[in-house]
């Protein structure tokens with residue numbers, strides 16, 4: 123049975139896929155997106171202990187050099203994640219796939235599906251495969267929210283029990299993608315085509331940051347390469363306005379796109395054949 127480091131479980135979410143869903147955020151990410159709005163999910167705790175004295179309720183303890191978290195004492199003040207300089211959090215729970223499924227089942231009558239997010243949840247493919255296999259026995263929908271950095275072709279067993287993938291495509295141009303995330307995008311684009319070919323590309327997402335990359339070119343290129351697959355199955359294109367909430371201080375100075383720019387992006391996707399477009 124596989125385990126994962128779980129940052130949080132939202133028992134009912136209406137923004138992580140269709141309907142009411144359990145949303146599970148796994149810890150750790152291999153990109154460094156400038157506009158990441160939950161930067162504390164990026165890295166694993168290195169037990170430096172800086173955050174322990176900052177906890178007002180003693181929910182954190184130094185246990186022989188390892189930070190220990192007592193969830194029942196936590197008031198969610200976020201002092202610890204604000205103190206942490208490593209893009210980590212001490213509020214991690216390590217669960218097996220069975221334990222995770224049991225947590226999901228606590229709200230079974232109220233949800234129609236489960237979404238894995240992060241961090242980058244594809245860093246835990248075997249764990250997700252086990253959880254989703256159990257979910258399918260209960261007829262729950264299964265979605266993955268991914269940055270596309272892990273080759274889906276190597277995880278066909280996981281795809282068999284996954285209804286669809288919500289894929290971030292941060293920028294189409296390789297160098298611009300590095301500028302946004304510190305990493306190239308060869309595998310992201312390969313994944314987009316591979317998933318579209320198999321009818322598993324539920325949604326693509328691009329965060330529009332006008333000063334960071336050429337969003338018009340990105341939306342144009344992405345919607346053009348995916349348009350041949352639209353006849354086979356619907357692909358939603360979610361165009362997300364940059365917002366500074368939760369973003370690290372050093373990256374809060376970008377400006378938000380204005381309405382005209384967002385509509386321009388939408389019109390480009392429409393011109394290339396997309397008709398399910400969400401602006402947020």
Ligand code: SF4
Pocket residue numbers: 176177178179180181182195196197198199200201202203213
């Ligand atoms: S969020 Fe919880 S663990 Fe972190 S400092 Fe506040 S009370 Fe302590």
Ligand code: SF4
Pocket residue numbers: 166167168169170171172173174189202205206207208210211212
């Ligand atoms: S969460 Fe961050 S500050 Fe707290 S012990 Fe871990 S690395 Fe140090």
